[in-house]
Every structure is written in C-alpha cells, then in structure tokens.
Amino acid sequence: MRLVSWNCNKVFREKYKVITELNADIYVIQECENPAKHADTAYYQWAKNYSWISQGGYSGLGVFAGEDIKLNELDWISHYLTDFLPLRINDTFDLIAIWARKPHIEAIVPYLSIHFQKINSQTILLGDFNSNVKWDKKHGIRTHSTLNKMLSEKNLTSAYHHHLDEKYGEESIGTYYTNRKLEKSYHIDYCYCNPDRLLDMTIGNLESWKDSEEEKLIHSDHLPLIIDIHEA
Secondary structure (H helix, E strand, O other), X not given: OEEEEEEOOOOHHHOHHHHHOOOOOEEEEEEEEOHHHHOOOHHHHHOOOEEEEOOOOOEEEEEEEOOOXXXXXXXXXXXXXOOEEEXXXXXXXXXXXXXXXXXXXXXXXXXXXXXXXXXXXXXXXXEEOOOOHHHHHHHOOOOHHHHHHHHHOOOOEEHHHHHHOOOOOOOOOOOEEHHHEOOOEEOOEEEEEOHHHEEEEEEOOHHHHEEOXXXXXXXXXXXXXXXXXXXX
C-alpha cells in the first residue's frame, strides 16, 4: 500500500492531478478545500472516496483514497486541537492524518496523549507536523522529542529517520521550503509507523518539483512524502 502526504499550499482543486501521478492508494492532503463545496468540478468527481475536516477556515485536512479502500472515521474527540483526522483503513489499521496548525507540536502531544491507549503498533501517523526537534526549547515539555518518546512506546518511529538512518534534527532532506525558495528548507512532514511494516520511503524529487529558472518550488512550499508499507 502506498501513502502520500502533501501540504498543497491551498487551491488543491487545481493541483490534484499533479499529486495523483504518484499513484498512491491514500493521499493525506493539508490545506485543501472541501470537495463538497465544489460539486460541479472535476475535483469533486475525482474525490469519490474521501474524508475532510477543518476546525476553522476554508482550508482543511483531507484524506482521499482509491474506490477499493474502506475509510471509516473514528470518533476521537478533538478538544479543539487542530487538525486531526483519525480513520480505520480497511478494518485493519488506524491512520491518524495530521495538519498541525498553531501551536503545532503543542497541539499534537496533548491530542495523542488523550488518545494514547487507542494507539498501537499498527497505527500510522502521517502529515504536516510543522515541527522539528531543533525547536524543542520553544515548547516547554510538549516537544517533538516528547512525541518521539511517546510513540516509541508503541514501537512507532519516523519512516524517514529509520529508512535513511539519520538523527532527528540533522535531516539532510527538507520537506518545506520557506516562500518556496530552495535555499531555506526544513524537515517538518512525517510518517510514524512500525518499522517492520515499512517497505520504502521517499520525498518528492526536488528537480521535478522546482522551477529551474527561478530556483523555487512550483505547486506548493512542501514536497510530498511517499511511504510504501505492508497493509497489515
């Protein structure tokens, strides 16, 4: 099964064809609009099997799946922490889709703490965390290092760091580029999963996602995160 996470930087209805070239079974898309608000468009026709949530505003968090994938929304109380979309996939495992708006990691840690007993070694967390251990000092005890420690208790680790054997905070590949400019990148998008399930992990190829003349990203300020896993 292939999972893709991408912060589309808004107007996904005009960009969805770009990301579908990655041939994923499930797409987790941050900053996308609700397809139901665009019922007369090709975007709505494409989004035949999806869940969407927003804790406020036009842009939200969407999960789009192939027609053969079963998506069941889980009734996990959000406590106004944004944006989290927990789903049961094919009745076999839980996927927690994430778009961490401000206060970013300080929303993720409480949300996962509230629902910690529901998380197990087959759970997958995927999305734009807007976080890195580099910024731990800004967040008291609700830090990315705290998150890593919590999830390690469930045998869940970052697919990127496991696959490339890199340390947290020392990532060689960024997923977010400030103002889409190539000279300033950060690693803030993650997939946490059981490493035994991981088949492959890649980040969208920078050369194919940039404007070579202006030396900046096209489509979005994020690159997609691509994960291949054993389904169960």
